[in-house]
Amino acid sequence: MVTSASATYSSFGRSVAADEFKVVVLGSAGVGKSAFTSQFMKQQFIEVYEPTIEDSFKKFCMMDGENCMLDVLDTAGKKEYVGLRDKHIANGEVFLIIYDTTNRTSFEEASALYGQINRIKQTRPSDGYLGSVPIVLIANKCDASDSAVTSDEGLGLAREFQCPFVEASARLDVNVQDAFTLLVREAKRYRKYVQERSARVAAEATKEKERRALHSRASNAGSCCVM
Ligand SMILES: Nc1nc2c(ncn2[C@@H]2O[C@H](COP(=O)(O)OP(=O)(O)OP(=O)(O)O)[C@@H](O)[C@H]2O)c(=O)[nH]1
Numbered sequence: 001m002v003t004s005a006s007a008t009y010s011s012f013g014r015s016v017a018a019d020e021f022k023v024v025v026l027g028s029a030g031v032g033k034s035a036f037t038s039q040f041m042k043q044q045f046i047e048v049y050e051p052t053i054e055d056s057f058k059k060f061c062m063m064d065g066e067n068c069m070l071d072v073l074d075t076a077g078k079k080e081y082v083g084l085r086d087k088h089i090a091n092g093e094v095f096l097i098i099y100d101t102t103n104r105t106s107f108e109e110a111s112a113l114y115g116q117i118n119r120i121k122q123t124r125p126s127d128g129y130l131g132s133v134p135i136v137l138i139a140n141k142c143d144a145s146d147s148a149v150t151s152d153e154g155l156g157l158a159r160e161f162q163c164p165f166v167e168a169s170a171r172l173d174v175n176v177q178d179a180f181t182l183l184v185r186e187a188k189r190y191r192k193y194v195q196e197r198s199a200r201v202a203a204e205a206t207k208e209k210e211r212r213a214l215h216s217r218a219s220n221a222g223s224c225c226v227m
């Protein structure tokens with residue numbers, strides 16, 4: 001299942017200069033962050049589990065008909081290596097939160113990661129969906145038969161996060177590419193929101209400056225002495 005809470009993004013079939021997106025892959029230990037990243041980057045599945053400390057990759061790709069450069073940081077999930085997580089989140093722009101469908105604890109820990117992102121990015125709930133940090137929630141290992149989290153639970157969590165939800169398998173290469181496509185759409189939606197908000201703030205500041213100038217001219221004229 002791949003669902004998107006975002007409005008449809010249209011590229012109008014144009015191809016423009018490459019745009020870079022800093023992606024951070026988050027999730028508990030062993031959920032498949034490295035396997036998912038490797039499947040996207042190199043079309044290779046990692047069978048043997050080796051805990052990551054941190055790894056980064058770059059990939060030039062075409063998403064929705066537009067060029068982009070994805071700078072992907074595969075982070076650590078193991079408790080002893082997560083010390084740099086705050087820094088990684090602060091430096092990141094868009095986030096994949098991955099849980100393992102066979103591991104209920106990893107699903108529960110996804111909420112803590114969401115909270116951590118919002119704390120560091122200082123998101124205001126009043127900004128609503130348009131102002132929410134770009135995130136895609138991934139339920140990985142959907143090929144496994146011993147699922148411990150239902151699709152509805154995953155979907156419910158994505159609604160809470162106001163983000164797209166993807167059921168995926170890094171092993172079988174199911175919905176891996178789609179997850180990154182949704183992530184770039186979310187990133188573009190958020191960039192547009194930030195641009196529009198900055199333009200609004202600048203316009204209000206200009207208006208306020210003009211109002212003050214007018215007020216000061218009026219009071220100067222009032223204190224003028226005509227001989
Ligand atoms: N069945 C199944 N196994 C998977 C899938 N993705 C990853 N795995 C396996 O899960 C184990 C852990 O995968 P990793 O990608 O190393 O997990 P990780 O999240 O990077 O772990 P840390 O680096 O310690 O945080 C490996 O043995 C993978 O082969 C999947 O989609 N299906």
Ligand SMILES: [Mg+2]
Nearest residue numbers: 033034051052
């Ligand atoms: Mg890893």
